[in-house]
Amino acid sequence: MTEVSSQVLSDSQGTATVFAGDYLNKLSGERIERECRAKLNAGYREIIVDFSGTELVNSIGISILMGVIDAASGIGAKVVFAEPNPMTTELFDMLGLTRHVEIRA
Amino acid sequence: MKLQEMRSTNFSRFAAERNKLVHTFGALAEIGQEVSNKHNFQETVRTSLHLVLGSLGIMRGGVVRYTRFEHELNMVSARGLGDDFPFGMSLCYEDERQFLANGLYPIECDQARVLPFFQVYDRSLERAKIELFVPLVVRDELLGGIFLGEKASGEQYTSHDKEIICAMGRHIGVAISQRNLMAELERRADENRRLYDDLKMTYKDTVKAFAAAIDRKDKYTEGHSVRVGKYSEAIARELGWGEEEIEGAAFAGYLHDIGKITVERKIINAPYRINAKESTELNKHPGAGYEILQPIRHPYAGVPLAAKYHHERLDGRGYPDGLYDREIPYIAKVVNLADAFDAMTSDRPYRRRRSAQEVFEDLQRNSGKQFAPELVTALLRGVIRELSGESKDKTFRKMLGREYMESEGLMPMVRTALNELAPTTPLTFVAHK
Numbered sequence: 001m002t003e004v005s006s007q008v009l010s011d012s013q014g015t016a017t018v019f020a021g022d023y024l025n026k027l028s029g030e031r032i033e034r035e036c037r038a039k040l041n042a043g044y045r046e047i048i049v050d051f052s053g054t055e056l057v058n059s060i061g062i063s064i065l066m067g068v069i070d071a072a073s074g075i076g077a078k079v080v081f082a083e084p085n086p087m088t089t090e091l092f093d094m095l096g097l098t099r100h101v102e103i104r105a
Numbered sequence: 106m107k108l109q110e111m112r113s114t115n116f117s118r119f120a121a122e123r124n125k126l127v128h129t130f131g132a133l134a135e136i137g138q139e140v141s142n143k144h145n146f147q148e149t150v151r152t153s154l155h156l157v158l159g160s161l162g163i164m165r166g167g168v169v170r171y172t173r174f175e176h177e178l179n180m181v182s183a184r185g186l187g188d189d190f191p192f193g194m195s196l197c198y199e200d201e202r203q204f205l206a207n208g209l210y211p212i213e214c215d216q217a218r219v220l221p222f223f224q225v226y227d228r229s230l231e232r233a234k235i236e237l238f239v240p241l242v243v244r245d246e247l248l249g250g251i252f253l254g255e256k257a258s259g260e261q262y263t264s265h266d267k268e269i270i271c272a273m274g275r276h277i278g279v280a281i282s283q284r285n286l287m288a289e290l291e292r293r294a295d296e297n298r299r300l301y302d303d304l305k306m307t308y309k310d311t312v313k314a315f316a317a318a319i320d321r322k323d324k325y326t327e328g329h330s331v332r333v334g335k336y337s338e339a340i341a342r343e344l345g346w347g348e349e350e351i352e353g354a355a356f357a358g359y360l361h362d363i364g365k366i367t368v369e370r371k372i373i374n375a376p377y378r379i380n381a382k383e384s385t386e387l388n389k390h391p392g393a394g395y396e397i398l399q400p401i402r403h404p405y406a407g408v409p410l411a412a413k414y415h416h417e418r419l420d421g422r423g424y425p426d427g428l429y430d431r432e433i434p435y436i437a438k439v440v441n442l443a444d445a446f447d448a449m450t451s452d453r454p455y456r457r458r459r460s461a462q463e464v465f466e467d468l469q470r471n472s473g474k475q476f477a478p479e480l481v482t483a484l485l486r487g488v489i490r491e492l493s494g495e496s497k498d499k500t501f502r503k504m505l506g507r508e509y510m511e512s513e514g515l516m517p518m519v520r521t522a523l524n525e526l527a528p529t530t531p532l533t534f535v536a537h538k
């Protein structure tokens with residue numbers, strides 16, 4: 001399983017990238033949530049969740065991502081989902097997450 | 106629209122619906138697995154809430170558990186409801202009645218404002234953007250509820266969504282029901298344990314009162330029953346018995362002479378060696394003790410038998426039934442040794458107590474005849490462990506007195522007795538009638 005990790009792209013732009021693992025479930029999802037909340041608390045106002053290495057997102061993963069979206073919108077921050085595969089994109093779209101985040105191919 | 110375009114649109118819609126179903130069924134399967142696994146309750150509910158929210162793309166929600174005695178819904182797990190959302194929410198009788206009548210099906214909050222519950226918590230529900238409340242009713246019992254906020258898609262909940270929520274809610278209801286059952290079982294077990302402890306305490310107090318009454322009747326052997334109880338306990342401990350059994354041995358010792366309350370005081374207190382007739386009368390006390398103790402439901406096995414057979418000997422020369430070794434209940438053998446040890450080490454009106462040397466020689470000599478050898482060994486071991494300081498227990502010192510325990514040459518004497526006894530003496534004495 002790929003480890004969840006994060007990277008600060010540019011402090012001046014206030015953007016942080018969090019890399020999701022290969023399978024977004026409860027365990028990895030909660031790590032992503034912790035990571036994202038830490039970045040938001042640290043003042044970053046754009047969180048990019050990188051799904052380039054993610055094959056599958058289950059229901060718990062969706063719930064956790066909605067928690068991240070909710071936390072970000074509460075403080076006026078933006079969430080971007082980067083490079084999700086077509087199946088994941090379809091899932092985000094189907095469940096309405098794409099109304100709240102920007103999807104970057 | 107051309108036929109081909111229509112087909113393509115229908116196919117896309119069909120594929121989307123299929124994917125949605127696959128996603129939802131995956132969540133349903135997971136929630137079933139989560140509930141059947143023996144995780145902790147809090148974690149099960151937390152995961153289940155994730156699954157409900159994630160399967161339908163619901164932005165926020167919470168699961169509450171109903172406590173019937175307080176008429177309150179208490180939050181077990183919440184996502185995105187905010188810190189202001191109440192942790193405990195009171196229900197009135199009418200709310201409970203309506204929720205039970207509604208059963209496990211989502212209630213739309215803005216259409217249920219006639220109910221006191223939705224009037225009282227209107228602002229909290231509105232602030233958290235709660236759209237649905239699902240009463241978790243399982244087998245006609247209100248167990249809790251699920252609060253659900255808006256869908257991320259901004260769409261209304263469909264009847265299909267509500268069916269899925271019901272199916273998942275049923276699983277969460279079962280988890281709460283299981284938790285309630287476990288809590289009830291634990292409560293009853295605690296109550297039973299407390300009752301049992303109370304009963305045991307009452308039993309102990311009663312036994313000690315009886316022991317005191319027996320000893321008061323016999324002014325020359327004051328404290329005898331208590332000492333026999335203590336020696337029996339010490340022997341049982343040396344034998345490696347469990348705490349309950351050790352306690353049982355102590356009580357068998359305390360009560361072994363209870364039959365003496367049926368014997369005339371003048372015989373018991375005779376300041377001379379009693380005659381044959383009086384002896385016959387006195388020797389009835391084990392049987393009388395058994396008659397007294399047998400109808401009582403003792404928490405420890407063997408207490409009445411210990412009273413009946415504590416004067417039996419391994420060689421069959423004891424009374425009342427002249428039983429041989431293996432015929433004698435083990436607890437009676439323990440009490441027999443404790444009784445004899447106390448008789449030898451206590452002053453009587455017609456004689457002084459025997460010296461330590463005489464006592465240990467007697468034990469050695471009668472091992473295998475009157476006393477079970479492994480019990481004598483256990484008693485000697487107990488004395489040695491106390492003398493050497495290996496054991497913090499002070500039973501023998503308290504019962505025999507400092508002077509006796511510190512008499513010259515006691516330790517080597519007991520060691521010798523133990524060494525001579527342990528390797529050579531047969532475990533049982535074989536005799537034939």
